[in-house]
Amino acid sequence: MSVQIAPSILSADFAALGEAVATAERGGADLIHIDVMDGHFVPNITIGPLVVKALKRVATRPLDVHLMIAEPDCYIEAFAEAGAAMISVHVEVLPHLHRTVHAIKALGAKAGVVLNPSTPVCAIEEIAADVDFVLVMSVNPGFGGQSFIPRSVEKIAAVRALLNRSGNPGAEIEVDGGIDMKTAARVVEAGARILVAGNAVFGTPNPEQATRDLKALANGVLTGHGGR
Ligand code: DX5
């Protein structure tokens, strides 16, 4: 078991996304995190299936597609066909979450559910046994470069406990927002095993090295060789 690093291309140069993916992969990125925003669920607009399809041609790591959109049911098939290996959907917009999670799985992708900072862990109590992963937002979604919300650490631990008692110990916890060399150790200790990082990778002069450093730090915490 190791910690996976998922650089978010939201903070990369949108005129050179292919190069951003290659740079992150050279640094040891395990996944490529793609933030899809529709201007309704969040106050920003980003990427659609066409861009995911283009990135699929150049990426060697699995594409982790985070849907911050008001109507994910209308688009999961398009993103799966575009090449998403993981698709995560926000519980806040889905009255029929069970149906959506199983639809994602039926399309051959890993299904994740996402909790906004103000959404309680109990919102996923009934779906915890069915998911492949849970994404805990540690900022309010919509923008990169925001500050980590400290309460997210306890929330990660609570999600881990819920997954375990739901008979789903293999489901991983992903954390997204404000992850950097200062916050990574705390979330790994709490149980996160997939770390999304946008600004801490692409906001630096050397994204390749930043990816490598974050991965070494996170895995150092797991093996007990530092990290704080
Ligand atoms: C925020 C997105 C994040 C974002 C994280 O709405 O879901 O994936 O790219 O950016 P940082 O790591 O800069 O907080």
Ligand code: ZN
């Ligand atoms: Zn994201």
